[in-house]
Amino acid sequence: MNEVENYISRFEPEIQSRLKIMRExxxxxxxxxxxxxxxxxxxxxxxxxxxxFAAYKKHIGFYPVYGLTEIEDEILVYRAKKAKDSLHFPHDKALPIDLLKKIIRLKSLLN
Known part of the structure; x- marks a missing residue:
């Protein structure tokens, strides 16, 4: 088990499932x-x-999300209050898979 798998294993099964999806x-x-x-x-x-990313009691935090002005409208709904670089994905809502893929792809292209 590597370090990330060990991190994920510390959470309840429902949270583990969400973290595994993000990792994949x-x-x-x-x-x-x-x-x-x-x-x-x-x-x-x-x-x-x-x-x-990191798991918390009510959400998964995703960091840092800046420099993506072309999709700001899409990520705005997930912005953490009083934090310009952080997104929060509540555990009681589905993960925005397509948006996460887009963020990963766009961040990889930034210089």
Missing amino acids: LFFEVLADTEESIRYKMPAYKVGKYHLY
Whole structure:
């Protein structure tokens, strides 16, 4: 079991399922992405940047999401209050799979 799998295994099954989906999206969009734990959360190398996610009691946080002005309208609904780079995906709502793929793809293209 690698570090990310260990991180995911610490949560309840419903949360584990959501975290596994997010993890798989990175490899689906960027097959050769590098996976690690940074700042105590799963981290994925996308281009010259990293994207992170972390589970909390009521949501999954996704960081940092900036520089994506072309999809700002799509991500606005998920923006964390008082945080310009963070998105929150509540556990009681479906993950926005297509939006997550788009974010991963676009972040990998930023210079």
